[in-house]
Amino acid sequence: MDKRQRKLVANIVVVVTFTVVMVAGFANIKNIINRSEAIRTMDLLGSEILQYRKNNGSLPGENYVKQFSDRIGAVRLTDLQYRAPWIEFGYDPNTTVLAYTRKNYTGFVKSGGIVLWLNGKVEWINKKRFDQIVEAQQQQIELQWLREHLQKNKDSF
Secondary structure: OOHHHHHHHHHHHHHHHHHHHHHHHHHHHHHHHHHHHHHHHHHHHHHHHHHHHHHHOOOOOHHHHHHHHHHHOOOOOOOOEEOHHHOOOOOOOOOOEEEEEEEOOOOOOOOEEEEEEOOOOEEEEEHHHHHHHHHHHOOHHHHHHHHHHHHHHHHOO
16 A cells, blocks of 8 residues: 555544544433433423422322423423322322333433422432332332323324
8 A cells, every 4th residue: 555545544544433433422412412301391390290289289180291291392201101190198208209201322321210209309310220219119000000001002003
């Protein structure tokens, strides 16, 4: 190889390497932005639910929550699971999950879940801990309802 060919190969390698790094970087930045926007949206949802609870003395129904999330354009909160029907009076607000959504990411941003606690706190939790918390709080009747609901959604496609 002469000098000109080596320079051409070196330039191609640099451009390909730079392109791969940029694509991977932007994919991870997109995941970081999506996660932070989903957390922010869940925080808005939590504020609305707590305000409703303060004004009416009870948690809002699922339709109210869905209408509010549609109104604010909560597109980052896909598959939001609202657990108010399964929460009984007297549950500890600091350890009871009111709503959650699972997020599956690849790359530097690891999969996990966004949790809205009954006290209004919103938190990102890694996948392992998230699964443990949700599994511990779901009762058999809630699991059966989720299975039927998810099956009905699959059948409608």
